Ligand SMILES: N=c1c2ncn([C@@H]3O[C@H](COP(=O)(O)OP(=O)(O)OP(=O)(O)O)[C@@H](O)[C@H]3O)c2ncn1[C@@H]1O[C@H](COP(=O)(O)O)[C@@H](O)[C@H]1O
């Protein structure tokens with residue numbers, strides 16, 4: 001565990017980005033940040049755990065929606081400044097908007113934006129209390 005932590009480069013705020021991919025079809029689901037403790041918790045519990053910059057707290061993805069991410073594989077890149085986890089996405093959708101992936105806004109070649117894919121759940125219903 002400590003060897004892994006030492007191989008990772010955390011930024012000046014103690015964070016490292018983590019790309020989350022679906023373990024079956026490699027769809028890119030979301031990007032979030034981990035600190036050292038979030039990396040440790042993710043490896044130990046096999047549940048994707050991040051540091052939420054907006055909430056300044058640990059965030060076990062799915063803690064309120066139930067859409068947890070079971071970690072199947074854990075990678076870091078050549079220079080240790082980015083994590084890649086392959087997960088089994090419980091509930092099918094990673095994004096809090098109800099989309100499967102956070103990357104549902106496509107910039108077209110003409111320079112416009114287009115929403116890709118459909119919502120798999122209604123966030124109003126899944127996240128009962130509003131932020
Ligand atoms: N559920 C999500 C969620 N799922 C995916 N993402 C994406 O994960 C990234 C990190 O989100 P955060 O705002 O938590 O953290 P951050 O990026 O460090 O902070 P910001 O600077 O973006 O505000 C963003 O790109 C989001 O699009 C989510 N971001 C926030 N949430 C919120 O997290 C809470 C718990 O949700 P569950 O984990 O699904 O139970 C709810 O309040 C949700 O609204």
Ligand SMILES: [Mg+2]
Nearest residue numbers: 031032053054
């Ligand atoms: Mg963000």
Ligand SMILES: [Zn+2]
Nearest residue numbers: 095096097102
């Ligand atoms: Zn999202």
